[in-house]
Amino acid sequence: MDGTENQELDGASPEEPSLTIRLEGFEGPLDLLLHLIKREELDIWNIPVAHITEQYLDYLQFMQEVNINVAGEWLVMAATLIYIKSRMLLPPDPVMASPDGEAPDDPRKELVYQLLEHQKFRNAAQMLYTREEVENAVWNSPPRDLLEDEKEVVAVTLFDLLRAFHEVVKRFESQTAMELDQEEVTIDQKLGELRRMLIVHDSLVFSSFFTKVKSKRHLIVTFLALLELVRLREIWLYQEKAFEEIHITRSKSAGETA
């Protein structure tokens, strides 16, 4: 984005660095509001709603301009702000006023409590961050990462394999590549190809088998060829942990006979 756009949005402080970078710090709408309140040095108990709403909407518009996916909660907050703003403009509803003549509730009250509550947990998160940093700086004996040299592996079940293949298909379907030609690949051809791949590589990651595949039919042929190699005990599938990437290695016996 260029500088003029930046100034338009943030005219009060053009010396601030690009918005794109700062937006990353805003996890959610409450964070943005807290940021605006702090930046403008506003009294949280007396927020100028019209002003803050305007600023908030500017940010929202900017986020949409730079194609940041604006989730529903951002719009809900925008609606809440506009609602509070409109209520601030209206005289207090005489019907809603309490019979004992107490002052009606400030329409901002609920939002302020929500902001303060949110700030509390942000502080708590900060505390956890510091603690984590300290814990990262200590070692207990014997240090675990030294013991983990010997990899523990988990055998792959058919269910794991299907789940992994399902993911590959999903990824394939999300890519909107066109199927141009119907190249015919037989399982036998594929078997030969996989065997050659395994001669070069000692170990392969399951999903990497499918990266260059261009059609769904081809995907399925590859998967069937893989199953065939498992059946023939030429390859061995394992995971370091359950539900993690599936690795493929040549089985030792096959290596000896080959």
Add this chain to the structure above:
Amino acid sequence: MEIEELQPILEAIIYAADDPVRPEQLKEIFTDESYDKIETALHRLAEEFNARRGGMCIREIAGGFRMTTRPEHHEYVRAYLQTKPGAKLSMAALETLAVIAYKQPVTLAEVLAIRGKKSTTALHTLLEKKLVVITGRKPVVGRPILYGTSKEFLVHFGLKDLSELPTLEEFAQMAGELS
């Protein structure tokens, strides 16, 4: 056995153990000794050990005792072991974790209400890292799942127990500085 005899044995066990050593576990080994005596010995050991101000310390973590290096030496230890600092949790995950830690048992909807944004991804990370566990279901319509922190949470953040966390009121004072 005298406490003086017990102490060095406990020190050896704590050194060799993978997880924080809890007095209940020690009671199973020292069947003749009282729980109180074991606990006293543990505390006295920790106190004496830490008074030495050596490179190691004995700390109370997750209801047990663990021997670790002192954090202030991390630069040199890391340089020697040639390791990089482990992956840290994102701010979103930490915030979600903070809400769960203080409000547990808590539902995802309640976390959302406090954070003002969806927390599904963060929650999945926390469940995967076993810092958060499912503690049950809330007896309301839809029976939503309740989440709480795990023992791994205490270990990860070096906490003796949940009561060692600063109170929310302390954070409220910090938040009050906003106004």
